[in-house]
Amino acid sequence: MSYFGINSYFYATKILKISQMIEFAGTYSATIDDKGRIVLPASFKKELGELANESLVIEKNLHKVCLDIHPEKFWRKRVEDFKSVLDPFNEDDDALLQFFYQNFIKVSMAPNGRLNIPDAYLKYGNLEKGAEFIGMGESIRLLAVGKTGRQEMSKEEFLMKLKEKRQKKV
Secondary structure, eight states: OOHHHHHHHHHHHHHHHHHHHOOBOSEEEEEOOTTSEEEOOHHHHHHHGGGGGSOEEEEEOSSSSSEEEEEHHHHHHHHHHHHHTOOTTOHHHHHHHHHHHHTEEEEOBOTTSEEEOOHHHHHHTTOSSEEEEEEOBSSEEEEETTTSOOOOOOHHHHHHHHHHHHHHHO
């Protein structure tokens, strides 16, 4: 194997390991300062690993009054999947694409884990002072504390819905 082939193999293996290892989980409280800055929990920053050097994507959640934070690497795949079903010469598809791109922004994370969240996104998520980070696998949800009326699912409801989903798969 050539020198370049070996480097390509190790690089691809490293990227594969990064993508397979990310699993954000847990709930963490945080505060937002007057300038709209919030610090990512240390465990999430650690989970990002080398991806902490890349941009993060902040998305306005379409189902809840909150924000979702995605590592850019995973977001790129989502964008590709979305665009793959659109016809660039179709007016409705053009409107879908415009809405999609208006619904997120890329930000950088400071070395200390601090994120600057634009005002429009803070307002969308009703984020003022207190916030909650919730790990969602490959993304992180950011909710306002006490403002969103966060509805936690009961254990019984979770089990019932899970059972229904599993039965539909069979």
